[in-house]
Amino acid sequence: MRDLLKKIISFAKNHPVIISSILVSVFVPLVYTLAYGPNRNTYTVAKPADHIVFNSIVDNPTLGGNEQDFVGIREVGTSNAWSNSVQAKPGKEYYVRMYVHNNAASNLKLVAQNVVAKLNVPTNTAKSITLQGQVSASNATPATVWDEATLKSDRDFNLAYVAGSATYTSNKLNGVALPDSIVTNTGAKLGYDKLDGNIPGCFEYSGYVTLKVKPQFAPEEKSDIALSKKVRNKTNGEKAWNEIVNAKSGDTVQFQIEAKNNGSATIDNMVLRDILPNGLEYVAGTTKLYNKANNGLKVSDNLVADSGINVGSYGPNANVFVRFDAKVSENQKLPKCGENTLTNLAQASNQKIVQNDTASVKVNKTCETPKPSTYKCESLSIKPIRKTSGFDTTQNKPFGTETFEFDTKYSLQNTEFVGVKYVIKNSKGETVIEKTVNNGSKLTVEISIAGKYTVTSTVLSKDGQNSAQNCEKHFEVKNQEKPSISIRKTVNNQKNITVEAEKEFNYELLVTNNGNVDLRDIVVSDKAPANITFISADRGTLLNNNLTYKIANLKVGESQIITIKAKATAVGISSRNIACVNTPVIPGDNDGCDSANIEVPKKDTPPAPKQPELPSELPKTGADNLLEIIGLSSVVLATSYYVASRKLLK
Template sequence: NIEFVSGSVKWYPDQQNNPDTPVVLPFGQSGDKIITPEGVNLGNINGCWQYAGFLTFDFRSRVTTAPAFTVDKTVKNITAGDPDYSDETNASANNRVEFKIVAINTGTEIAENVNIKDTLPAELSFVSGSMKIFRDGSGTAELLPDDVANQIFGTGWNMGDLQIGANKRDMLTFRAKAPSTISESKQVVNNAEITSGALSDSDNAKVNLVPTETPVIVPNKNAKNLTSGQVASPRVIGGRTVLAFDVLAGESIEYTLLTENTGSAAAENYQIQDGIADILEYADVTAISAGGNVVDGTTGNDARLVQYPAVTIGAGESVTRTFTVKVKDPIPNTPPNGYSYDMQMYNKYGDEVIVVLSRPTPPPTPPILHIEKLVRDFTVNELNFVDFNQAIAGDTLEYIIRFSNTGNGPADQVKFSDILPTNMQYISGTTIISVNEAMEHTLPDGIVAGGVTLDTIAAGDSGYIKFKVITDAGIASGTELTNTANLTDNGATISDTAKTTFKAPVIPVSVTPIPLPRTGADTVVIAAVAAFGLLALAYRVAKFI
């Protein structure tokens, strides 16, 4: 139970001159081969004791591991509807039982090549195609063919390795059938054994064969949503598998009760009853078949019962009964109290059926977005933004995109983009935004390229985006340019436009001075001042008309 420590070999040569001084092994050796027949080559060693040396190496103890396993064998009567596996069960003629073998490795090492063997009593016959294995703690079954089952019932079958721990257990199940006639009571034993090398463990389960001539009533149940057409199917609720489906307020459900006599004698005056107290918390009975009615019962879910007239069910016969309920609309808002008013309608008649109620989900509140596109001539200090204006080629225009959300819900990831005509150029750094009359701040360039995106426009929010462009100097008079702004939200786009018509610039008027009589300096000054005033007036007209 010890093992060599790799890399621990040390060589201490020439002890007289270099006492207790380790040196590197010659020839590039690690020393790990010291425990092999090849050993370690120390090279040449001079004679005499002063050149003597020694080697050291380390060993450590090793934890001993070993597999260890346990086997648990149980059984339940499938025909009689046993809910759980147990060490023994009763079976009447033709009943089917299901055996379960659980193998758990409780040791510290994987158990390899585990062999499983089962000894089936002669009184029971294996049901072909029923053997399944669940490996490594899985809930998914692997169907084993009948030839493997025959090996298990014979010399045994190698089911592979058994992993460590209860959560890695292997489980094998199969079904067997009781004789068609049982003349006297008898207990039969089914034994299972697993082995791995020298290890082995075994366990058994017992079946008490019940004599013939007794009725065996097997109740079964299912349900269907008559409104949606959905039929109850297996679902795990509260840690157990039940039959279930979902319903909404106002939907109708039909429950079907199947009562089967699998015994060998008739069940006379058999009263079919089904507890529905939990169902009645959320639904009303609208129809009952075969003359049944609702009566008071005992306690719990049986406090109220659907009850049918007594019938005789012959051996091997079955009786079907139905009743229909309609879910209340609206669904009651009574606070839950344990299993009561828990938004589930529980019912059991052999099978457990749970109808899960769902309250209608209100539709999401949509945003309602608006956009308006306006323009003004920035060059001439035009004060107001308008739908349509005039400008001179080469002027700088400023656009504004006003937006608002008049809906009741927010709009997320809203994209704004703008399509400029070819003879306009965006002026970098001029895009600004203001929301809800807050202070303006600059947005990154991109509104006329890939667009800019706002994270959220909340319900009731409004604001604007402004930016500037410069127009080409060569735009002809009379040209009308249209600029389009787009707002895209959740795949939908709304747009608006602003238009600008270009006009010819006004040429300043040349004023020819009128010659004045040379009457003196004062007269000349007055004429010059008058002429200058006319020139100034002409320039103002050219600039602002």
């Protein structure tokens, strides 16, 4: 091992460059990561330093934690939090703040001497610039502490110190000016109640250095395109280029597009495009390119397509020309009669900006004098098609829906038919239907509210509209509903039967919708007559010998049957049982009733018992008979005595 150590020491002595490189590779990233230094002992509020040392307390509540991180930046004019990294913006200034605190315990009364603050403002140009703030004292250990903060941008910039902006603030000094030497190796002397370089140990003697820096950006290159569009009549042999020319149907005109780079940055992939108006037709194969490298190079016909053509890259003040021919359309294809101004639009783009310019061709279109147009509504007819039924739940009443077909006869000359407009109004003059038929003259509508109506038809043409008195009709929608309901009552499926008392029998109630509208909320009621008891029912509710049953909905022709089990409780009776039905769809109460009858006969009376016949002669009075009478009397007397004794005992 000793031999190995000797070899290592010998290697280090003979190869110092290699050893220093290794040390730099190990320690430099660590220092960069920390962004403050030097590496030193740290303290807390509860246990401050026993000697003079600056910015080493790690739980400073005023600074928000670690005093080693004592340099911060924020934009001037904002209340943003102090940060170690801020985005630099053109035209803005930024405060740089340094916290200064002698961490020696107050009871030691240790005063730091020759306290100086420095801020290293780099002069290089980059996208990221780091500022380093330092606080030094001649009797501090370590003598100097430092921290860093960074300004960044996506563009290159450099930093300038704003002269005269440095100040120092403590409990005794309120923003006192510091010399501009703070951004030099000399630095600026600080203090507590005056700038004498002396700062006692404790929080109450701490302070802040504040100054301004300003990022400076190089002028940003700008892209700008100047576009010019000209035209000349090639058929007439014109040489000069103009913004507008006169031509006739069939003439050939030539357009020229000039695009120039008016910016400070090179324009790559400049695209030119031309949009021809209706009345001008591109002549295929006539597009040619003129620039520094080409003099009339034939290029793609895509100039007049959506994609345009890529004419290459152009530096500041460089330009390019594109020329092509177009033919004025035949007379009948021109947009309108009389003078037409056909404006041609050119576009130049570099994917960021688009410039437009135009040139025009004036051409006259000869048209025949149009014949006067006529359009007239001749007649209106109404044809009922069908009637349907329904129930208006909001009005709680039935309604009749009727379908009508309206047809208008009209005449048109020298104009184009557009359609027929129908307007239907109610008796109050309110429009309930307004519809235009564009593909004919007939309109079919359904109207579900009864009342009197007026329909008006108007013929629409390209040149105007017309309605006449005979194109207005009146019609009426009536309620066609006939609701009806019936109830049929039977007993054991008969109208009249004879039953025995206390023996069960059945009443049947048949409820039928025999109208032409669906019914709702139908109430069936049946009250048992005297001497009849309702035992049970397969529908509804029995209460106090009364049946009540509600049918929510009953469609047209639909029926429901209710069966009631009952019995008679007396004999010798004739009982008529009445059931009724009622629905709110039909006005009034008890929209239908029906009855069924039962007879309960009396039972046969058994014959009365016969009275015993008296003997034809008195009994004999003999000794035997006398003894029998006496014996019987004794028995009767003994029995009476026993009964009396029992009552007394009670």
